[in-house]
Amino acid sequence: MAQGDVRQPAAATSLSGAAGSMTATMPGxxxxxxxxxxxxxxxxxxxxxxxxxxxxxxxxxxxxxLIFTAYMVIRAVTMSFQEIALGSTTWVGLxxxxxxxxxxLFWNAMKNTVVxxxxxxxGGILVALILSELIFRRSERAQVFFKSAYYLPGVVSSVVxxxxxxxxxxxxxxxxxxxxxxxxxxxxxxxxxxxxAMISLIAMSIVGGTGxxxxxxxxxxxxxxxxxxxxxxxxxxxxxVRFWRxxxxxxxxxxLYLFVVGFIGNFQVFDQIYxxxxxGPGFPGATETVxxxxxxxxxxxxxxxxxxxxxxxxxxxxxxxxxxxxxxxASEVEY
Amino acid sequence: xxxxxxxxxxxRWELEDVVTVIAYVVLIVWxxxxxxxxxxxxxxxxxxxxxxxxxxxxxxxxxDRWTLLNYSKLFHRYPIPRWFLNSAxxxxxxxxxxxxxxxxAGYAFAKLKFWGREAIFWGLMSVIMIPHxxxxxxxxxxxxxxxWRDSYWALIVPGITGGIGAMFLMRQFLxxxxxxxxxxxxxxxxxxxTIYWQxxxxxxxxxxxxxGIFWFMGNWNDFLWPFIVSFSKNMFTLPVGLAxxxxxxxxxxxxxxxxxxAGASISAIPMIFVFLAFQRYFLKGITVGALKG
Numbered sequence: 111m112a113q114g115d116v117r118q119p120a121a122a123t124s125l126s127g128a129a130g131s132m133t134a135t136m137p138g139x140x141x142x143x144x145x146x147x148x149x150x151x152x153x154x155x156x157x158x159x160x161x162x163x164x165x166x167x168x169x170x171x172x173x174x175x176l177i178f179t180a181y182m183v184i185r186a187v188t189m190s191f192q193e194i195a196l197g198s199t200t201w202v203g204l205x206x207x208x209x210x211x212x213x214x215l216f217w218n219a220m221k222n223t224v225v226x227x228x229x230x231x232x233g234g235i236l237v238a239l240i241l242s243e244l245i246f247r248r249s250e251r252a253q254v255f256f257k258s259a260y261y262l263p264g265v266v267s268s269v270v271x272x273x274x275x276x277x278x279x280x281x282x283x284x285x286x287x288x289x290x291x292x293x294x295x296x297x298x299x300x301x302x303x304x305x306x307a308m309i310s311l312i313a314m315s316i317v318g319g320t321g322x323x324x325x326x327x328x329x330x331x332x333x334x335x336x337x338x339x340x341x342x343x344x345x346x347x348x349x350x351v352r353f354w355r356x357x358x359x360x361x362x363x364x365x366l367y368l369f370v371v372g373f374i375g376n377f378q379v380f381d382q383i384y385x386x387x388x389x390g391p392g393f394p395g396a397t398e399t400v401x402x403x404x405x406x407x408x409x410x411x412x413x414x415x416x417x418x419x420x421x422x423x424x425x426x427x428x429x430x431x432x433x434x435x436x437x438x439x440a441s442e443v444e445y
Numbered sequence: 446x447x448x449x450x451x452x453x454x455x456x457r458w459e460l461e462d463v464v465t466v467i468a469y470v471v472l473i474v475w476x477x478x479x480x481x482x483x484x485x486x487x488x489x490x491x492x493x494x495x496x497x498x499x500x501x502x503x504x505x506x507x508x509d510r511w512t513l514l515n516y517s518k519l520f521h522r523y524p525i526p527r528w529f530l531n532s533a534x535x536x537x538x539x540x541x542x543x544x545x546x547x548x549x550a551g552y553a554f555a556k557l558k559f560w561g562r563e564a565i566f567w568g569l570m571s572v573i574m575i576p577h578x579x580x581x582x583x584x585x586x587x588x589x590x591x592x593w594r595d596s597y598w599a600l601i602v603p604g605i606t607g608g609i610g611a612m613f614l615m616r617q618f619l620x621x622x623x624x625x626x627x628x629x630x631x632x633x634x635x636x637x638x639t640i641y642w643q644x645x646x647x648x649x650x651x652x653x654x655x656x657g658i659f660w661f662m663g664n665w666n667d668f669l670w671p672f673i674v675s676f677s678k679n680m681f682t683l684p685v686g687l688a689x690x691x692x693x694x695x696x697x698x699x700x701x702x703x704x705x706x707a708g709a710s711i712s713a714i715p716m717i718f719v720f721l722a723f724q725r726y727f728l729k730g731i732t733v734g735a736l737k738g
Binding site for chain 1: 464466468471472475476478479480482483485486489495497498499500501502504506546547549550552553554557558559560562565569572574575576577578579580581582583584585586587602603604605606608610637642662665666668669672673683684687690691702705706708711712713716717719720724727728729
């Protein structure tokens with residue numbers, strides 16, 4: 111609000127206390143100089159002047175949001191401090207949080223989630239960056255072909271991909287064992303072996319997930335002015351130097367977006383885990399992620415309070431990682 | 446000096462040639478990696494289940510053995526048409542909701558002046574980092590309390606407006622429209638609803654197309670929420686049903702792999718068609734698509 115507006119007409123000052131007379135200044139009136147600039151009168155004036163249809167237009171979204179998001183977040187916060195049994199709830203303070211923080215299962219799930227996310231997001235982005243650089247200078251046709259090929263697995267349900275990949279990873283008849291057998295490697299029970307289950311899931315997610323990143327990165331590459339490259343070429347910079355010193359820094363906003371959105375999404379991985387490994391193999395489960403742990407705590411063990419507390423901690427981790435990424439990307443800009 | 450430049454030029458040309466070849470090799474290998482699972486899915490769904498346990502596996506299609514046996518067995522054992530219709534119903538209504546209600550909100554936040562607009566907008570935006578898992582437990586409780594468990598209400602209503610993502614996408618899209626257009630219509634005496642319905646919506650078509658395509662995809666493929674709120678087999682959507690095929694919970698035995706792949710193909714085919722039909726929208730690179738949720 112224009113609180114320090116020196117050009118404020120004298121008439122407005124005299125009116126600003128008398129909110130009642132503001133009815134005279136309705137939209138359509140030409141008396142603009144009646145506009146109060148300060149405090150409650152200004153608020154009253156703005157409410158009056160508001161386009162009421164604005165509220166009607168946002169009403170459905172607001173209702174949806176207030177009921178199914180805002181209210182649910184408040185409930186979840188409350189639940190995380192409560193013990194919820196059939197028909198009764200007791201306030202237990204920080205008990206759930208303390209138990210979770212001391213629980214090895216939770217930290218195992220956290221570790222798995224972090225390993226999965228760090229494998230899929232930076233790994234996937236690196237692959238996408240290389241592919242984008244390789245695609246970028248090809249013909250329009252080749253670009254469309256390759257981008258479509260990389261994008262296609264991303265449009266089908268994660269459950270569908272999980273089903274096919276389970277079969278590819280299958281220990282006796284799976285294609286992967288056949289292929290590595292051609293190179294003389296011994297067959298492996300990819301999803302059944304605690305040492306390879308997680309890496310298999312990561313590989314599957316990277317292979318199916320580069321399309322979106324490649325599309326965004328090549329679009330951003332198209333926005334880099336070519337004279338930068340010409341100048342670098344004249345200065346004798348090699349392809350490699352040009353890629354790392356020009357392309358990558360200028361892609362920073364896109365990379366930041368891919369990192370943040372990728373971390374938020376992959377921290378919540380669930381579908382593949384449920385279909386392919388159910389958090390296993392072994393105990394504590396080699397692929398049990400926080401999302402899967404929350405699901406099984408809430409819907410298998412029916413411990414709603416602890417599940418809510420776990421989801422709070424998941425949120426804190428997501429916030430911390432996002433903050434960290436913003437810091438990294440922001441600080442590097444100023445070199 | 447001249448000769449050195451010339452030699453450098455020639456070497457460079459050869460080097461670039463090699464680089465191009467390597468580039469194509471890498472691109473093609475990755476394309477095969479990405480597409481192969483999709484091929485494997487369809488190929489094995491139309492070949493007899495016994496062929497799946499042949500060793501070595503047949504990478505090439507066995508056209509002579511093509512059959513729809515997996516599909517007929519699957520249809521015999523599970524209510525596939527029902528799952529398909531459930532998925533279609535939920536997807537169409539929710540996508541329609543996102544298109545209409547999301548664009549209404551986006552339009553209001555972009556172009557209408559009302560008190561508290563920016564505060565409400567940023568209030569909404571502040572929660573986009575909150576994970577799904579926070580709201581899912583209380584949502585489930587509330588759905589149970591409403592008596593909506595195992596019903597279409599539970600599948601359709603929460604998030605029917607397309608959420609913050611749909612609003613944000615439309616707001617960004619509509620912000621670039623000239624405000625004079627709206628002012629002009631107002632002076633001509635058009636009501637606010639008429640302006641939205643007859644002026645804004647037609648102008649917003651490219652934005653609405655993006656919204657529609659991405660929300661269609663998201664809803665069709667959504668797994669976690671329908672999985673949590675549907676219990677009876679008749680209320681499953683396709684992804685939930687597919688997960689059932691892979692679990693022994695139903696009949697004590699998982700479905701044959703051929704049947705699983707047939708079911709997965711049924712879920713994948715509509716999305717692949719949508720992708721091919723609207724390819725250019727997917728390949729344009731729309732950042733907000735990932736903001737959903």
